[in-house]
Amino acid sequence: MVTRQLPKIPELLELMQFKAPDLNGRRRRLNSALTIDDLRTIAKRRTPKAAFDYTDGAAEGELSLARARHAFEDIEFHPDILRPAESVDMSTEILGGRSALPFGIAPTGFTRLMQTEGESAGASAAGAAGIPFTLSTLGTTSIEGVRAANPHGRNWFQLYVMRDREISYGLVKRAAEAGFDTLMFTVDTPVAGARLRDKRNGFSIPPALTVGTIVNAIPRPWWWIDFLTTPKLEFASLTTTGGTVGELLNAAMDPTISYDDLEIIRSMWPGKIVIKGVQNVEDSKRLIDLGVDGIVLSNHGGRQLDRAPVPFHLLPQVVREVGKDATIMVDTGIMNGADIVASVALGAKFTLIGRAYLYGLMAGGRQGVDRTIGILRSEIERTMQLLGVSSLEELEPRHVTQLQRLVPIAQPSARRSAGARAVAAAKD
Numbered sequence: 001m002v003t004r005q006l007p008k009i010p011e012l013l014e015l016m017q018f019k020a021p022d023l024n025g026r027r028r029r030l031n032s033a034l035t036i037d038d039l040r041t042i043a044k045r046r047t048p049k050a051a052f053d054y055t056d057g058a059a060e061g062e063l064s065l066a067r068a069r070h071a072f073e074d075i076e077f078h079p080d081i082l083r084p085a086e087s088v089d090m091s092t093e094i095l096g097g098r099s100a101l102p103f104g105i106a107p108t109g110f111t112r113l114m115q116t117e118g119e120s121a122g123a124s125a126a127g128a129a130g131i132p133f134t135l136s137t138l139g140t141t142s143i144e145g146v147r148a149a150n151p152h153g154r155n156w157f158q159l160y161v162m163r164d165r166e167i168s169y170g171l172v173k174r175a176a177e178a179g180f181d182t183l184m185f186t187v188d189t190p191v192a193g194a195r196l197r198d199k200r201n202g203f204s205i206p207p208a209l210t211v212g213t214i215v216n217a218i219p220r221p222w223w224w225i226d227f228l229t230t231p232k233l234e235f236a237s238l239t240t241t242g243g244t245v246g247e248l249l250n251a252a253m254d255p256t257i258s259y260d261d262l263e264i265i266r267s268m269w270p271g272k273i274v275i276k277g278v279q280n281v282e283d284s285k286r287l288i289d290l291g292v293d294g295i296v297l298s299n300h301g302g303r304q305l306d307r308a309p310v311p312f313h314l315l316p317q318v319v320r321e322v323g324k325d326a327t328i329m330v331d332t333g334i335m336n337g338a339d340i341v342a343s344v345a346l347g348a349k350f351t352l353i354g355r356a357y358l359y360g361l362m363a364g365g366r367q368g369v370d371r372t373i374g375i376l377r378s379e380i381e382r383t384m385q386l387l388g389v390s391s392l393e394e395l396e397p398r399h400v401t402q403l404q405r406l407v408p409i410a411q412p413s414a415r416r417s418a419g420a421r422a423v424a425a426a427k428d
Contacts, residue, residue, distance in 0.1 A: 030364045030371045036335045036356045039372060043114075043362035048223055049216050050203040051113050054245065055358045058302035059193035064310070065302030068333030071312040074403040075342050083388035088381050091130075092392050094350045095182050095272040095293060095327065097154055100130030101377060102392055103340050106331055106352035107158030107184065109138030110245070112233055114358055116226035117365040120149040122357060125369035127153030129377075134158050134184055134352070137171060138249075140233045147178040156182040158276065160189060161261050163254045172268050181271045184296070188277025190257055192249035193304035203245065266292075274329070279309050284318045284328075294327030294349070301332050301354050312343060313402065313409065319347030337379025341387070345395040346402075 022028040033039045044052050058065035092102050105126050112118030119133075119141035126133035127150035134156040135146045146155055157175035162168045172183065197203075202212070217224050266273055275287050276296040287295050297315055299308035311330045318328055330343050331352040340351045353376070360372030389395055402409050 026364050026367060030367055033363065033371060033375070036359060036372065036375060039356075039359040039363045039368065039375075042364075043359045046220060046223065047114060047362045048220055050198070050201040051223075052362065053197040053201055054110070054195075054203055055108075055114055055355060055362070057195055057197035058306070059195055059304055060306035062302060062306070064299050064306050064308045065333065067310050068299070068302060068312065069335065070405065071310045071402070072333055072336070072339040072342065074405060075338075076401040076403060077338075077342075077383075077387060078399050078401065079386055080388035085385045085388055085390045087390065088384045089391040090377070090380055090384070092350065094132070094329075095274070097132075097181065098130070099132060099154070099350070101373070101380065102344050103334070103351040103353055103376065104132035104154075104156070105134055105357050106354035107134040107136035107139070107156075107186075108354055108358060109136045110140055110233075111136075111358070111361070112140035112230075113227075115223075115361045115365055115368075116230045117361070119146055121361055121366035121369050123150035123153070123155065125366055125373060126150060128370070129373045131373070132156050132182070135175075135180075137162075137168075137186075138235065140235060143171070143174045143178050143180070147180075154182075155180045156184055158184040158186055159265065160186055160252070161254055161257045161265075162252050165261075168265075169268065172265060176268075176270055182293075183265070183269045183271060183273045184276045185262060185265055185273060186276045186300075187257065187262075188279070188298065188300050188304050189249065189253055190255035191253060192246040193300070193306070195246060195303060198245055262290075274327075277304075278318075279311075279314070281314070281317050281321050284322050288322045288326050294329060296329045296331060296352065297348075298331045298352075312339075312346075313404075315343065315346050315348055316397065316402070337376045337381075338383045340376065340380055341383045341395065342400045344392050345399045346397055 022031070029042055033042060040056070090102060091098060091100050105122050111122070115121070119135060119139050123133040123146045130153070132154040133146070133150055135141070135143060136158045137160040143157065155178070157171070157180045159168060159171060175183065262275070272293040274294040274296060275292050277298050277300060278284050278287065278295045279297070279299060284295055297311035297318060299305065299311060302308070311332045315328070315330055322328070324347060327349045328347060329350040329352060330348045331354065334340060334351055334353050335356055343351050353372070356376070357369060357372055360368035362368070364371065384390070387399055
């Protein structure tokens with residue numbers, strides 16, 4: 001039988017510990033975000049629909065993006081027990097330099113449209129965290145502006161080959177002069193993908209004021225105040241604007257881009273060169289044979305060819321074919337530090353985050369990007385500790401099983417062996 005007594009005042013006082021309210025609204029909402037998806041929810045609430053959908057959306061039916069995220073959800077970890085990992089080293093060497101974490105910030109276009117601090121927030125946060133920042137050809141902060149925001153950190157430049165080649169060549173020269181150490185040559189955008197959310201929203205550069213956009217802006221006045229009271233958007237490559245993103249891309253990009261362009265750009269660039277947008281094993285092998293410094297397995301965040309290969313699914317095949325020593329990076333669909341750990345375990349030297357960074361930016365500017373990096377850092381550390389590994393070098397393929405909607409993916413060699421056995425059985 002339970003013995004009851006009157007509450008004792010000292011014991012009640014111990015329970016009544018009230019936390020002082022945080023009067024800083026930005027800090028309060030960012031501290032409430034425990035995951036990247038939490039940051040996405042805040043970003044959606046604070047950003048006009050057209051700008052948020054440009055970030056959040058993908059091409060056509062958005063199947064590539066959904067499949068990429070499913071691929072990371074459908075993994076099974078295999079931890080080692082009784083292997084203490086009290087302290088974890090999450091640093092890595094990538095492309096001739098150090099990164100404090102196994103991910104960097106991917107190139108994103110029109111970034112100041114999401115939040116006015118734009119690339120400056122991303123570059124300064126990356127510098128503070130000791131990770132690389134990549135500026136897009138279609139960035140809204142100049143090469144020199146990013147250098148000023150991240151003067152001592154690692155800056156990378158993502159290059160599109162434009163119809164007017166001299167524009168591209170000029171950008172390469174400026175990036176080299178500004179001390180950017182890596183060029184990310186992007187090959188998956190000969191034309192723009194069909195980004196249907198943008199068309200349905202009437203999203204244009206610069207934003208057009210319509211009845212719809214005005215109504216959508218009413219609960220988000222801070223975004224419009226920032227947009228209208230800060231300097232005009234600056235583009236590294238576009239001399240004229242006015243139209244949808246797809247129209248601007250199609251006017252600027254050249255569908256005749258080829259290996260000849262790669263050779264020319266390589267001859268101009270003094271630093272490391274990485275090819276971004278690789279989507280099959282054969283191209284991976286050819287590029288590594290040509291001696292490029294690295295490749296990024298990417299389907300452009302699902303924003304170009306819908307139903308394109310899932311980079312995370314492609315990763316083990318490419319590692320087997322081109323060797324563990326090749327610098328293979330991966331992006332698309334990363335929303336959790338565990339996604340990054342799984343990628344490294346399967347052979348990726350590095351990963352890139354795009355939307356995850358932009359969700360933080362939209363949620364809270366520079367502090368929001370810091371929060372994105374902090375969330376991913378803690379998830380990576382916790383996942384590694386629970387796996388029983390103390391460094392990235394200890395991660396191995398045995399730590400991860402890829403599932404395809406909870407069914408293990410058969411390896412290509414296993415499928416061929418099964419087919420050979422069937423043929424032999426038929427002959428018998």
